[in-house]
Amino acid sequence: MRRYNPSEIEPKWQKKWDEEAIYSVSADPNKQKMYISGMFPYPSGAGLHTGHARSYTLVDSIARFYRQNGKNVLNPIGWDTFGLPAENYAIKTGVSPKVATHENIANFKKQFKRLGISIDWDREINTSDPEYYKWTQWIFTQLYKKGLAYRKESYQWWCDKDKTVLANEQVEGGKCWRCGEEVKKKQMTQWFFKITAYADELLEEIDSLDWPKKIKTMQRNWIGKSEGAEVEFAIDGKDKKIKVFTTRPDTIFGASFIVLAPEHPYLLDLATNSTREALEEYKQTSLKKSEIERQENKEKTGIFTGSYVINPASGEKMPIWTSDYVLGGYGEGAIMAVPAHDERDFEFANKFNLPIIKVIEKSDTIVDDSQYYSGEGIMVNSANFNGQDSSDVREEIVAWLEEKGIGKAKVTYKMRDWLISRQRYWGCPIPIAYDKDGNEHLIPEDQLPVLLPDLADFKPDDSGRSALAKSEEFLQVEINGEKMTRETDTMDGYACSSWYLFRYCDPKNNKEAWNSDLVNYFAPVDYYVGGDHAVAHLLYIRFWTHFFRDLGLTNFAEPVKKLLYHGYINAEDGTKMSKSKGNTVDPLEVIDQGYGADSLRTYEMFIAPYELDASWDPRGIAGVYRFLNRVWTLVNEFTDSDKKEVNNFGEVQKVQHKTIKKVTEDFHRESLNTAIAALMEMTNELYKLKLVGFSKEWQGVLEDLLKMLAPFAPHMASELWEIMGNNTFIDHAGWPKWDDKLLVEDTVQIMIQVNGKLRGKISLPKEHTKEEALLLAKDEEKVKKYLAEGEIIKEIFVPNKLINFVVK
Known part of the structure; x- marks a missing residue:
């Protein structure tokens, strides 16, 4: 029997796939399409590591599954080649980004091919190719x-x-x-x-998006829609007004000071001789901080400008301050501070001893021990609006501000252009x-x-x-x-990567960005797979697709139906893999150690549910390699056997059909780790059942095992498919189907309890009487000793599930 040798098998099949171009695809209105893509990679000099391999193996396993199910599968690849790393490398070494990029792409392609990724290479694109970026410019x-x-x-x-x-x-x-x-x-x-x-x-x-909840939440938060009012505060002694956006116009009577962002255009105009130098210094210090730092900083800082505004509701004079917790890009870059009803305003007012005016009285039923109250309640200290509920009066106050010509209803967004x-x-x-x-x-x-x-x-x-x-x-x-x-x-x-999913559908078109008929056939993307770019990239491709829809270039507005957002493969010690730490694992090194691409691919899918992080473990890949060797041995033993009639083929069929159902359903819910576990269990069961010998009917069982294994270990599955006498590609052999009739169990397992505690279990024919079940349960060795401790005063029988003996 031939030894399983990945270094011999894998190049053979990679060459065959390339020569036959079996993964090339064309639009076919008579076939149902399935468009599956990973987020295309930036081809750095470091190449792919095992974390990247996980991402593209996930894409490929799903693509191979649907291809075997008869779908017209588009699984393309491209290179996100513009950007800072290549330019910095060029500045440092003098090597042109164009030259470095082409060298990196060649290495990436080599890695992809050796991993056995089933890509339509005819559709390969490169964002720094003039034939590509011509159309990025056209979209601009x-x-x-x-x-x-x-x-x-x-x-x-x-x-x-x-x-x-x-x-x-x-x-x-x-x-x-x-x-x-x-x-x-x-x-x-x-x-x-x-x-x-x-x-x-x-x-x-x-x-409406079939995306992970956390990604949808991040998208909502990034857009950050806020409804409220824009209010004008007249600057005391100047012919200017400061515009403020507030989501709580009902609290305007409680505003006791104004806070400007340090980058507000009026800031230095409001300075006095005694405050100008300090304001200028504060502004420069603030501008060195990121917005995240400014938002998360718990210690409030600020400078009084020396100027005042008039509260348009109360007529009171209010000081104008600046603080870096106010951002220049949100709203108008200025807030009306209501410290009695906002946490940050309260902290600021406390630090600088500024007035705190309560204008909303919380209900007695509300338990809130904080020194400020941000909820709804009865209006107080608010002129004619006193006694009304704040949630009811909000629109009335906005109308009142509009009538006075000092405010209007407005919607703002946290998202900037x-x-x-x-x-x-x-x-x-x-x-x-x-x-x-x-x-x-x-x-x-x-x-x-x-x-x-x-x-x-x-x-x-x-x-x-x-x-x-x-x-x-x-x-x-x-x-x-x-x-x-x-x-x-x-x-x-990001501009180049906001439309590449559509260029894949028509990559060689030199007359237009794409043919709309082709895009409308293949797109939107059915599965989009990645583990980065949770907000910006995904938001940008959505924006551009809405725009393309409005231009009539597509007949849909959302580019991605289902998003699979995977976790990371970390180093053995649980830290993130990075080149600087020297803890990355090159997939080619793993392949060349003798494990082969199929072991790496299968291990990457088996290590954990795709959405969770996992740590690299060399012992784990060794275990997967042993599993593949067991499949190899099982199939070769069958082909070398006499194939005599056996009397246990019914049991073999049950294992076969149970596994087909499980693996198929696991693929449909993207639970690939449990699909592999089911294949491992099937292999173990077949090893037990083969002890009585092989019959010729095992041919179909083992072929189904290979078909289900092919998405994960395509090289070995293809080789064994050929060894079993097939002269077609396993990719075109279809996906196995299960027969529900063969899933019906002839026996049932019944749990036995004594005084409510599990003490044993029995198996008996599905058709049995209560008396038969009780007799067998009492005779169960582990149960006997507990029954001997007292007298059975009650017997509880739940058909096909449970027996409970109550002993006193």
Whole structure:
């Protein structure tokens, strides 16, 4: 009998799959499609580790299951190649991002193929390929034409030494992550996509998504819809008003001070000679903190501006303060502080000894011992609104503010418009040019793509613009006979990944981003698999798909039907795998140790439910390897056997059909670890049953075992399928079906209790009498000694389930 040798089997089948292109797929209106995709990878120099392997094996196992079930399966791959890591590597080494990216992709492809991932390689895409980013630029032009792409000034992190904008995650303790220099916030003109225009739609459709609850909650919180009122507070002694957004206009009579965000445009205008220096210093200190730091900081800080506003409801003069717990991008960047009814306002008022005015009386039935009260109740100290319930009077107060011309109803969102400008070379160029007067113009569609030039120096220029600013060839462009200067910002990498799922459906189209008929056939995605990008990416692909629907490019608004969000594979000690810690495990190393790809794949799916984190355990993969060897031995013993008639095939069939039902149902609920456990149990049962010999009927049983194993261990399953005399690919052999009649048990198991405690169990024919069951139960060895301790005064019999003897 041949030894199980993955290093011989796996290259053989990988070559066959490639030569026959059996995973290539075309739209077929006569077949039901199944579109399954992982979040496409960034091909770093480090390559895939076993955590990534888990993600793509999950995708592949589901894809293979549905392919075997006759679905027209689209399982594509692409490369998210633009971005900061490749540019930083280029700056450090002088190696062009284009060259480094192609080398990394080659390594990733090698890893994918050796893992046996059933990808349609004809659909491979690369975001830094001009044939791809031409259409990213085209989408930008459509957004621009609809008023959804625009420029405005905004504060950004800035490093003077590196002369570049930094993302929030690149600022560590107020310093640049690369050079260690202190950073600051700088106002710059940047490009944005107006995602807020779709805020309500994106929020309303979350409930209908078949996504994990935690991801849906994160999406809701990110959008952060708040209904309330915008109120104007006149600045005492100045011809200006401060706009404030509040979700509790019913508490306006309790407002005792105003708090501005440190970046509020009025801040320094409100300064006095004695406060200006302190305000400027506080502003700069605050701008070095991330928004998360500012929100989570329990210790309230702040500075009095020296100016006042008039409360439009009470007519009282109120001091204007600034504090970093107020964010410039939310609402109007200013709040009316009502310390009697808001926790943060209460903490601030206590620290700085500011007035606290109660305007809502809580009910006697409410148990709330806090020093502030944020619930509903009866209005007090609120002029004509006293005595009314706060929840009832809220709209009335908004109407009163509108009538006085000092307020109006308003909805705000925590979500801001999507900042897409990057002062980087290695990104999709923004298709905009500026005339001599600084006016912006779209690059005409027939001049797309705006190509990235090949450069030798990838550092930003002295003004902080991307390296593109150094290329005269790139900068100069002629539009409608007028010489103009190109935009040197490139787009956020998320722009390229917001539409790739549709390009997969029509990847070689050079006339349009995609053919709508093809996209409407394959998409939306049936299964989208990933373990990162819980908010931003998922929100962006939803935004763009809603926009595509409005343009008539798709007939659906939501891009993903079902989202599978998997846990991480951690290092052996439970810490997160990372290259910097040196604790990653290369899947090729595991494969080359002799375990093979099938053992790795099966172990990754067996280690834990897909949604949970798990720690890498070499002993676990050794156990899975032994299981696959047992299957190998079982099948080869059968093929080498005489195949005589046996009298226990009925028992074999029961094991077969019980497992088919279990594994099929487990796949439908994505419980792949329990599906593998069922296959292990089936193999163990067959080992016991084969002791009396094999009959020729075992052929179908073992073929069904291989069909169910194929999604996890496709190489070995294919080899054994061939050894059993089949000359077709197991991928096309269909999925086994169970017969409910063969699942009916001939015997039942009855639990035996004595005085309510389990003392034993018996098996007996399904058709039995009460008397037979009681007699057998009393004769059970473990039960006898408990019955001997007293006299049976009662016998409780629950048919086919339970006997309880009451002994006294």
